Amino acid sequence: MQVRSHLQKMIESILILIALIAACYTDLKEKIIPNYITIPMIVAGVIILLYNFNFFRLIIVLFSSSLIMAMWYAGVWGGGDAKLIIGIITLMSGNLFFIPAFFFSIGIVSMVHYLIFGMIHEMRNGNAKKFILFMSSIIISTYLAYLLSHQFIPFLSPIIAAAVFFIMGDMLSQHISCTSMKKIEEIEEGSMLAERICLERGNVIIKKISPSIFERFRDNCNSLTGYFADRENIEKFRKYVDEVEIFISYPMAPLILIAFILAAFFINNQ
8 A cells, every 4th residue: 555655646746747847848938837737737636635535635725725826816926827836736635744845945946036036137226235135034034933933833834934934025025026117019928017007086097016915905906907918908008008017027837846846855855
C-alpha cells in the first residue's frame, strides 16, 4: 500500500510539472493559460479528492479555492492563473501540509520577483530608497512572524508568516505600486489595468485602481471595465482616452512553477 501511495504521489507530481511547463509556454508566448490545461487538472483533482474522501481535506480545498477566487475577483491575478493554482491544490490535496507550503512559496517567489523587477523600475524613477525601505519592512515583519509563531505553534508558522506577508504587502502596496502609461495601441491583452472607466451620477470618469486588495473590495465604483485588458475593455478606453495607466506585471505561470518545486522540496525534506 505504501509503494502504491508513493507511486501515486510521483505520478501526480509529474502530471502537474507537465501541465505547468505547458502553462509557462502559453503564458510567456500568448499571455494566456488556456482551459485545456487547467480544467483537466481541476477535474482530475476533484476525482482524487472524492475517491480518497476526507471531510477536513475537502474543507481545506474549498477554503483555499475560495481564497484564490477572491484574489481573482480583486484583480490580483488572471482567471487562468487562479484555475492553475486550484488545479494544483486539488491534485495535491492528499498532503495537507503542501497547501500552506505552496501558498508560502508563491509569496516568497513573488516577493523576490517583485524585488528584482520593482527595484529596477523604481531606480529608473528615482524611488529606490523608498522601495528598499518598504520591502525591508515586509521581509523583516514576515521573518519575525515566522520565528515567533514557530516557538508556540510550529505547524501554523508558515500560514501565519504568509498572512503577515500578505497584510504588510497590501498595506504598503499603495506606496510602491509599479505603473506606467501606455498608449491604447500599445496595450497588450492580459495587461493589468491601473485605471478603469466608472459611471458616477450619470457621468463617465476615469478612476485609479488601487493596488491594495482590501481597498478594491471596499471600492463601490460602478465600473464599465474590468481589471485586465481584453479587446472589449481596450475599445471602451479608446472612446475616452489616448493612453491608459497599467500595472507593470509579468507572466505568473513561471512563478507558480518555481513555487510548486519549492513547496514540493520543502515537504519532501520534512
